[in-house]
Amino acid sequence: MIHRPSLPWRWFLGLAALLAALLLVVNLALRLTLPAYLRDTIRHDLTRSAWLAQGNFVGLLAASPTEINQRAHQLAGTTGLRITILNATGNVIGESSAPVSELPNIGNHLTRPEVQQAMRDGIGWDKRYSATVKEEMLYVAVAVRTGDQLQGFVRVALPLVEVRRTVAHVERTIAFASLLVGLAMLPVVFVLSRRVSEPIAEMRQMATRVAAGDFSRRLPSLGHGELNDLGRALNAMATQLDGRLRELDKEKADLAAILAGMAEGVLVADAAGKIRLLNRTLRQLFELTDDALGKSVLAVFRKVELDQLLKEPGSREVVFLTPVERVFTVNAAPLSGQAGTVIVFHDITRLKQLESLRKDFVANVSHELRTPLSIIKGYIETLLEEQPTDPATARQFLGVAQKHTRQLEALVEDLLSISALESQQARLSFGSVDLRELASMVAEELAGQARDKQMTVGMALPADLPAVRADRQRLSQVLTNLLQNAIKYTQPAGQINMTGRVVGNEVEFCVADNGPGIAAEHLLRVFERFYRVDKARSRELGGTGLGLSIVKHIVQAHGGRVWAESVVGQGSKFYFALPKT
Ligand code: ADP
Numbered sequence: 001m002i003h004r005p006s007l008p009w010r011w012f013l014g015l016a017a018l019l020a021a022l023l024l025v026v027n028l029a030l031r032l033t034l035p036a037y038l039r040d041t042i043r044h045d046l047t048r049s050a051w052l053a054q055g056n057f058v059g060l061l062a063a064s065p066t067e068i069n070q071r072a073h074q075l076a077g078t079t080g081l082r083i084t085i086l087n088a089t090g091n092v093i094g095e096s097s098a099p100v101s102e103l104p105n106i107g108n109h110l111t112r113p114e115v116q117q118a119m120r121d122g123i124g125w126d127k128r129y130s131a132t133v134k135e136e137m138l139y140v141a142v143a144v145r146t147g148d149q150l151q152g153f154v155r156v157a158l159p160l161v162e163v164r165r166t167v168a169h170v171e172r173t174i175a176f177a178s179l180l181v182g183l184a185m186l187p188v189v190f191v192l193s194r195r196v197s198e199p200i201a202e203m204r205q206m207a208t209r210v211a212a213g214d215f216s217r218r219l220p221s222l223g224h225g226e227l228n229d230l231g232r233a234l235n236a237m238a239t240q241l242d243g244r245l246r247e248l249d250k251e252k253a254d255l256a257a258i259l260a261g262m263a264e265g266v267l268v269a270d271a272a273g274k275i276r277l278l279n280r281t282l283r284q285l286f287e288l289t290d291d292a293l294g295k296s297v298l299a300v301f302r303k304v305e306l307d308q309l310l311k312e313p314g315s316r317e318v319v320f321l322t323p324v325e326r327v328f329t330v331n332a333a334p335l336s337g338q339a340g341t342v343i344v345f346h347d348i349t350r351l352k353q354l355e356s357l358r359k360d361f362v363a364n365v366s367h368e369l370r371t372p373l374s375i376i377k378g379y380i381e382t383l384l385e386e387q388p389t390d391p392a393t394a395r396q397f398l399g400v401a402q403k404h405t406r407q408l409e410a411l412v413e414d415l416l417s418i419s420a421l422e423s424q425q426a427r428l429s430f431g432s433v434d435l436r437e438l439a440s441m442v443a444e445e446l447a448g449q450a451r452d453k454q455m456t457v458g459m460a461l462p463a464d465l466p467a468v469r470a471d472r473q474r475l476s477q478v479l480t481n482l483l484q485n486a487i488k489y490t491q492p493a494g495q496i497n498m499t500g501r502v503v504g505n506e507v508e509f510c511v512a513d514n515g516p517g518i519a520a521e522h523l524l525r526v527f528e529r530f531y532r533v534d535k536a537r538s539r540e541l542g543g544t545g546l547g548l549s550i551v552k553h554i555v556q557a558h559g560g561r562v563w564a565e566s567v568v569g570q571g572s573k574f575y576f577a578l579p580k581t
Pocket of ligand 1: 534546
């Protein structure tokens with residue numbers, strides 16, 4: 001990965017590069033123009049020096065070469081230039097860089113370009129390699145005249161090395177100055193770059209955090225200007241986003257709570273029929289996990305009806321095996337924008353069960369009513385049609401009618417009891433009930449019936465049997481029903497015992513007889529409404545088939561339990577247990 005410098009550094013490097021470029025351009029411009037200018041200036045200086053030197057030699061050209069040469073040496077000493085004196089024919093008569101003895105050896109200089117030019121114009125110059133001093137030189141020659149008469153030439157020369165040295169020096173100075181300026185500017189550039197880039201870096205950092213969902217950070221004020229406006233806009237944006245997201249979160253949480261708290265199962269499928277959401281109820285009902293998410297509704301529920309509902313939203317009843325059979329009203333409604341479908345599962349299994357119970361009950365009741373009614377009707381019709389009936393037969397008929405009327409009465413009474421228990425469960429009037437006292441009272445009430453069958457009813461209830469919290473009247477109905485059954489179904493001269501004891505937190509009461517007993521397959525069901533082991537015998541004995549179901553109802557309304565134990569041929573034991581007070 002290529003490492004990218006941070007924003008402040010990029011700004012700094014950019015500005016520094018700009019500065020360097022600027023200095024480079026200035027440098028180049030100076031380098032291009034300055035040497036030429038310097039050379040010009042040096043040539044002008046040289047020209048001036050040549051004129052000055054010429055003044056020195058106007059009257060001197062006629063003097064002896066020794067004198068002239070000496071003068072040349074003198075001038076060269078004071079000016080630092082090379083001085084050459086020529087006569088009008090171009091012979092060297094003075095040379096600052098040679099002793100007088102050497103002069104004759106120096107060649108004629110008349111053909112030199114600067115001399116030629118000086119002859120024509122009074123002054124001339126040239127730049128070339130000097131054979132005499134073996135160096136590149138810059139020459140300026142001036143003609144010496146008296147009136148119109150050419151006397152000779154004075155030539156001054158400067159080694160180009162020196163010119164170059166000067167130029168190089170100036171160039172070096174410029175470069176050095178540039179470097180100095182550059183270095184001096186660096187801190188300024190640094191501060192400048194930070195001032196520009198820091199707020200931008202902060203904004204970027206904040207924007208990154210906002211993008212990651214952290215809205216806590218705010219940018220400081222930057223006074224005025226666009227950057228400050230931008231910062232303020234970013235702050236406002238963060239505040240607004242924060243608020244919006246909080247609102248959304250809250251709405252989401254509310255929705256999740258509603259969905260989780262719903263008794264109905266809820267499923268959301270996308271447009272392709274894939275499951276996107278399942279609420280808790282639905283998960284529990286169908287034992288689903290997150291694995292179901294993303295799968296198709298058909299694959300998970302294996303119900304064509306659901307698939308049809310996805311295609312054509314509406315409502316219908318669907319039976320599922322979950323694994324027990326359950327019936328649901330399933331409602332499907334499209335989500336806005338064709339985004340999918342929401343399906344609500346309303347469990348109506350219990351409703352259905354209750355409905356069928358109710359139907360069964362009505363059928364049972366009707367049946368129970370019809371039998372005695374048709375008998376009564378039959379006897380009355382006979383009595384009316386066969387006139388005159390002999391009084392003995394008439395009396396016998398009326399006796400049968402009366403018996404079935406009592407049966408009807410008992411049935412209606414039991415039905416009323418059940419209806420009262422079902423509708424007024426909360427209206428039990430609780431009090432402290434002594435079971436010993438209540439049992440003896442019930443036994444007393446039924447003593448006649450027992451005596452008729454030569455039965456003995458024994459009671460073995462301990463004196464310290466604790467009282468129970470109960471509705472005395474209802475509890476007496478429980479005891480009556482149980483004792484009455486024992487008397488009814490036990491053969492004459494049978495034995496009935498009522499016992500009681502404390503077991504754990506409960507007071508347990510038992511009515512035992514030595515009657516025919518009840519087979520195991522009936523034992524649990526005898527507490528159901530209208531359930532009889534032997535229908536004909538029960539009717540014959542005036543039973544309604546509701547007695548034990550009333551017992552169960554009352555005991556359960558007291559928070560207790562009922563059960564039965566029996567050995568066929570030996571007898572039955574009916575128990576109930578109530579919480580101890
Ligand atoms: P019923 O009015 O027919 O007595 P119950 O609900 O009181 O209705 O009893 C249901 C059935 O349980 C009775 O029909 C009978 O077959 C059986 N049963 C109840 N008590 C006894 C008992 N002590 N001994 C034998 N069978 C009994």
